[in-house]
Amino acid sequence: MEEIDLNLLVALDVLLAEGSVTEAAKRLGLSPSAMSRTLSRLRAVTGDPLLVRAGRSLVPTRFAEALQDRVHAVTQDARAILRPAISEIDIATLETTFSVRVSEAFLELLAAPLVAAMTEAAPHVRIRFVLKPDKEPRMLREGLIDLEIGVLGVPAPELRTRLLLRDRLVGIAREDHPLLTGEALTSERYAACSHVVASRKGEFAEAVDEALAWKNLKRDIRVVVPGYPDAMRIAASTDFIAAIPFSCLGKRGVNEPLAARGVRSFELPFETPEIHIVAIWHPRVDADPAHRWLRDIVARVCRAAYP
Structure with missing residues (x-):
């Protein structure tokens, strides 16, 4: 990666969009001379002039025209990846599917009120209930389920838990x-x-x-x-x-x-x-706002049923 300067992609995207060294410099907060040096580096890296003089303006070469859409898509993806994670979402418009592993007893007693609460708040969310034959953490670790509800079984130090209710x-x-x-x-x-x-x-x-x-x-x-x-x-x-x-x-x-x-x-x-019924999830989804909402609504339904 030392041979690749990804900042050059951003500069190339702006240069091709503006077709002007001066306007590209303004957008990137650089001086025209600095932008001109960047264009020279891009030409050396790609082996193509990229922008050539046509009267008083610059026009892209055929190679640059072929690159323009790809370069723009890559820079947009990079910005999306590197921007701060979204902390809030609009639950009413959320479209996703949650897989929740539960016992037969939970399915019989609390599945209906949980589905009702979820449907009211997030009508486009789907939920898949999976019965658990054991307490192994493999499905959580491999991302096959989003949440497990029940008694904590096999020790798995990395898993997150939240107490839902105390039972006896x-x-x-x-x-x-x-x-x-x-x-x-x-x-x-x-x-x-x-x-x-x-x-x-x-x-x-x-x-x-x-x-x-x-x-x-x-x-x-x-x-x-x-x-x-x-x-x-x-x-x-x-x-x-x-x-x-x-x-x-x-x-x-x-x-x-x-x-x-x-x-x-x-x-x-x-x-x-005493029996502790908990929600269990993997750290990979700990900060995800949609998963955080799922955990909150499960806890709220359990509290309403067993205050």
Whole structure:
């Protein structure tokens, strides 16, 4: 690059547009003599006169005429690349597609209000929801998705995160389950029930089992399903009980959606760690105003549903 002076491209663009050393000098804030020296350098670099005398004016050579549009396009592209990044955009006219990776539970509970909020603010924006089979950061790193929503999984120090909501586990069982009638709900009674567990990886152990282990208890896990909605459906029609995030109960934890499914929620008789639901993205889009708007509207929808 030491052999190439890109400033010469800007000078050539102006010279060809003006057809005058004097006018080109005015546009670039140079003296006529400095502009004349620049033209001499351009002639030496290209091996062509570029501008030649025709009476009292200068006219471009055929080589210069052939170059003019290309030179102008290159200089415009260079200016666009090197100018400061846009910090504000008109969301109402934004046209783009966002790919967001979510869990089945998020898709069921919050996809509709998120789409409604996005469509109202940005009617030309499209959103593609992608279900996540795992928590690997590869898709974010490779730019295959724009945003991921869920629990932070495999450590990836370079990824950015934003807390969307704090969640916790609660129990669910069918309306007339024996666990919810008569005696007080204890850890022993809870562990003695038959359990259905939601796990994308098909694992039998989770936070509930660690909490029970501290009490020297072990639950009887009979079924493992991929997602929480699956666990809720099974709990509604069997004697199995399940532990699900509080957010899965519906907006603000209201139990009306559960009643329609024939299940009830209850507080677990032991403590489990708090669940942090976060938005996750790659640093390459951190400063992008469109992506910043996406993050903000996702956070706003989550706050409205679970204040």
